[in-house]
Amino acid sequence: MSKGKSFSLQVPRTIPSPGRIISANGKSWIEIAERRIPLGGPLPEVKGDERLIRYTSSLCPDCLRLLPAIIVERDNKLYIRKICPDHGLIEELYFSDYSMYSRLMKWEETGKGLGGAGAYTSIGAPCPYSCGLCTMHENHTALANLVVTNRCDLSCFYCFFYAERAGYVYEPSIEEIRFMARQLKRQSNGLNIHTCVQVTGGEPTVREDLIDVIKALVEEGVDYIQLNTNGITIARKFVDNPNDGVSYVRALRKAGVSVVYMSFDGVTPKVNWKNHYEAPFAIEAFRRGGLPNVVLVPTVLRTINDHQLGDIIRFAGKHIDTVRGVNFQPVSLTGRVSKAYRERYRITIADVAARVEEQTNGEIPKDAWYPVPVVAKFVKFIDAITGKYYDTLSNHPMCGAATYVFIDNIDTYGVPRRFIPITEFFDVEGFIEYLDEARIGIESKRLGKRIALVKLLLNLRKYLDTAKMPKNINMYKIIFNVFIRGNYDAIKEFHYKSLFLGSMHFMDRYNYDVTRVRRCNIHYLMPDGRIIPFCVFNVLENLYRDYVQKKYKKYDLRLSEIKGFNPGEKYKRKNYINKILSNPIYWNAYRGIIYFKDREEQEVMINESGEEVLLKVTRTSTMTTDS
Amino acid sequence: MSSSRENISIIELEGKAIIGLIVDVELEDCSNPSGWKKIIARDRNGTMYETKCIEPQAAKRNFLVISSYASRWSNLIVENK
Numbered sequence: 001m002s003k004g005k006s007f008s009l010q011v012p013r014t015i016p017s018p019g020r021i022i023s024a025n026g027k028s029w030i031e032i033a034e035r036r037i038p039l040g041g042p043l044p045e046v047k048g049d050e051r052l053i054r055y056t057s058s059l060c061p062d063c064l065r066l067l068p069a070i071i072v073e074r075d076n077k078l079y080i081r082k083i084c085p086d087h088g089l090i091e092e093l094y095f096s097d098y099s100m101y102s103r104l105m106k107w108e109e110t111g112k113g114l115g116g117a118g119a120y121t122s123i124g125a126p127c128p129y130s131c132g133l134c135t136m137h138e139n140h141t142a143l144a145n146l147v148v149t150n151r152c153d154l155s156c157f158y159c160f161f162y163a164e165r166a167g168y169v170y171e172p173s174i175e176e177i178r179f180m181a182r183q184l185k186r187q188s189n190g191l192n193i194h195t196c197v198q199v200t201g202g203e204p205t206v207r208e209d210l211i212d213v214i215k216a217l218v219e220e221g222v223d224y225i226q227l228n229t230n231g232i233t234i235a236r237k238f239v240d241n242p243n244d245g246v247s248y249v250r251a252l253r254k255a256g257v258s259v260v261y262m263s264f265d266g267v268t269p270k271v272n273w274k275n276h277y278e279a280p281f282a283i284e285a286f287r288r289g290g291l292p293n294v295v296l297v298p299t300v301l302r303t304i305n306d307h308q309l310g311d312i313i314r315f316a317g318k319h320i321d322t323v324r325g326v327n328f329q330p331v332s333l334t335g336r337v338s339k340a341y342r343e344r345y346r347i348t349i350a351d352v353a354a355r356v357e358e359q360t361n362g363e364i365p366k367d368a369w370y371p372v373p374v375v376a377k378f379v380k381f382i383d384a385i386t387g388k389y390y391d392t393l394s395n396h397p398m399c400g401a402a403t404y405v406f407i408d409n410i411d412t413y414g415v416p417r418r419f420i421p422i423t424e425f426f427d428v429e430g431f432i433e434y435l436d437e438a439r440i441g442i443e444s445k446r447l448g449k450r451i452a453l454v455k456l457l458l459n460l461r462k463y464l465d466t467a468k469m470p471k472n473i474n475m476y477k478i479i480f481n482v483f484i485r486g487n488y489d490a491i492k493e494f495h496y497k498s499l500f501l502g503s504m505h506f507m508d509r510y511n512y513d514v515t516r517v518r519r520c521n522i523h524y525l526m527p528d529g530r531i532i533p534f535c536v537f538n539v540l541e542n543l544y545r546d547y548v549q550k551k552y553k554k555y556d557l558r559l560s561e562i563k564g565f566n567p568g569e570k571y572k573r574k575n576y577i578n579k580i581l582s583n584p585i586y587w588n589a590y591r592g593i594i595y596f597k598d599r600e601e602q603e604v605m606i607n608e609s610g611e612e613v614l615l616k617v618t619r620t621s622t623m624t625t626d627s
Numbered sequence: 628m629s630s631s632r633e634n635i636s637i638i639e640l641e642g643k644a645i646i647g648l649i650v651d652v653e654l655e656d657c658s659n660p661s662g663w664k665k666i667i668a669r670d671r672n673g674t675m676y677e678t679k680c681i682e683p684q685a686a687k688r689n690f691l692v693i694s695s696y697a698s699r700w701s702n703l704i705v706e707n708k
Contacts (some may be wrong), residue, residue, distance in 0.1 A: 055642035110685035126700040443660035
């Protein structure tokens with residue numbers, strides 16, 4: 001029996017804050033989720049060889065105590081430092097390149113609060129103990145993650161989230177999902193803010209009624225639906241019977257899925273052990289099923305897969321008819337992690353951009369990356385022109401950066417020979433600065449809307465180097481269509497001809513910066529009616545994610561085990577590997593990206609005459625990205 | 628609060644408020660664009676700061692955040708301030 005059904009699906013417009021400050025006997029703490037969280041610590045000092053960049057607050061990784069923190073520059077790198085009175089000093093790499101930090105931070109932009117929603121929760125404690133979302137939150141939801149199940153067909157060693165580890169199955173009912181969608185839709189009240197939901201898990205495709213879930217979201221008025229998947233269900237269906245895989249994709253698309261986020265950590269099986277063999281079949285099913293909007297999502301760990309970022313982009317470029325982009329996610333180190341382990345694996349957006357530059361022979365330079373709030377500048381200009389109030393992506397510049405690249409030419413295997421970043425032919429900075437100035441002019445009534453648009457067109461040639469523009473794109477026409485004709489299909493055309501490259505760095509307890517959380521616009525929908533920032537939901541998981549999901553659990557596995565309950569079938573590659581390796585789709589997908597090198601080892605002995613006698617020949621085949 | 632002012636970003640000002648450096652904060656009207664506002668703040672050393680002009684709703688929200696830290700929470704976050 002679902003415990004969740006005993007909870008009401010109607011909540012007050014503003015729910016009481018989950019956390020509240022308690023002071024007694026000269027001490028203060030925060031009470032939240034039936035726990036006491038300590039408050040406060042000493043302000044760390046800036047050392048002689050350092051420069052103070054700014055202040056913020058952060059967390060103790062051990063006890064979640066809210067602490068003052070400093071961000072300092074040392075040897076062109078930024079570090080965050082805090083001191084927990086109980087657990088000592090914690091210092092962590094915050095950003096790997098001060099020059100890039102300065103360039104990104106100048107794009108800071110204000111948000112639109114919670115749009116038309118009003119506060120979901122009252123303020124009872126400082127950020128992040130009043131989530132969510134409260135009136136202090138800077139940004140409405142740009143992307144709402146909806147966990148439709150915590151069941152998964154994999155059992156990744158680093159994941160603590162899936163059903164067997166959690167000890168229960170969390171799987172909200174369709175009714176609960178409708179309620180969560182309605183809570184999200186409040187943000188669009190009276191405004192033009194779109195609602196975008198990413199259906200996630202666990203692995204959402206293990207849920208048997210996934211199509212019904214998506215239909216329910218569409219019926220509740222959700223504008224865009226993304227599916228976050230490892231692709232294995234789709235690949236498995238396709239390998240068994242291509243028609244089954246394609247039909248499933250068509251059903252997803254028909255129900256309302258428009259974009260697929262698919263895990264893809266590298267191009268070789270050693271690096272991408274999760275879905276290296278299956279990804280080509282999932283991509284083929286999306287291609288044939290008419291859902292050519294796949295974004296590859298590599299989780300990037302230093303020393304593990306940071307040497308394959310260029311190859312991942314080339315793989316995406318080879319499949320550009322179906323793959324729209326790559327969204328690199330520098331690892332968020334969950335749980336208690338030793339300093340040595342952190343130093344080995346920690347990577348930041350600056351490192352991702354540097355590796356991409358190195359691994360594309362300088363074709364995609366670091367300077368091609370811009371922080372997400374650049375989009376906000378663009379949207380605010382459109383708001384000023386149209387008098388409408390669209391979605392604004394004004395998150396903290398340290399949360400994410402992106403660029404677009406075009407393919408100049410392909411080789412015989414379809415692999416891009418050269419990438420052209422948008423910045424090579426378009427002065428992004430100059431253009432956005434013009435939009436910002438023009439918007440201020442319009443808002444001040446110093447500049448008429450039509451005059452602003454005419455000036456934009458007249459100046460456009462100044463920002464465009466048509467000689468360097470890729471042959472398949474006409475930026476002038478696209479900008480003309482978007483701004484003059486108000487035809488946003490031109491943006492779609494742009495997306496289909498380019499490859500999006502993004503990097504979103506979700507935080508962990510070590511590099512936690514509360515000024516980032518307050519500006520977060522990637523949120524989670526919760527069945528109790530709250531909406532929680534990503535890095536609160538997953539970093540303070542005991543207080544938010546696990547605390548609420550346990551309350552709303554569908555089955556307790558410890559009880560169900562007795563009755564032989566199985567939370568779901570696990571994927572067994574050994575049942576599929578022969579079919580995969582005998583299928584040309586697999587080989588063609590990677591041809592030109594990875595190479596199979598044969599090695600021959602001979603075992604010989606010397607006979608009585610002193611001659612070599614061949615005893616055995618062993619041939620082994622290894623995969624490499626070196627041609 | 629009209630003495631000379633240093634320009635500051637909202638994120639930097641918020642950080643100063645979090646650790647209790649800000650003692651006074653107020654909103655000031657902007658003439659360009661009219662209706663927009665900037666946040667003016669004074670730190671413990673008497674240094675004055677001002678942000679750029681921002682939309683009125685954003686200004687009010689950020690004012691609320693900065694004044695909440697300055698007046699209520701920074702004392703709890705920073706020991707022996």
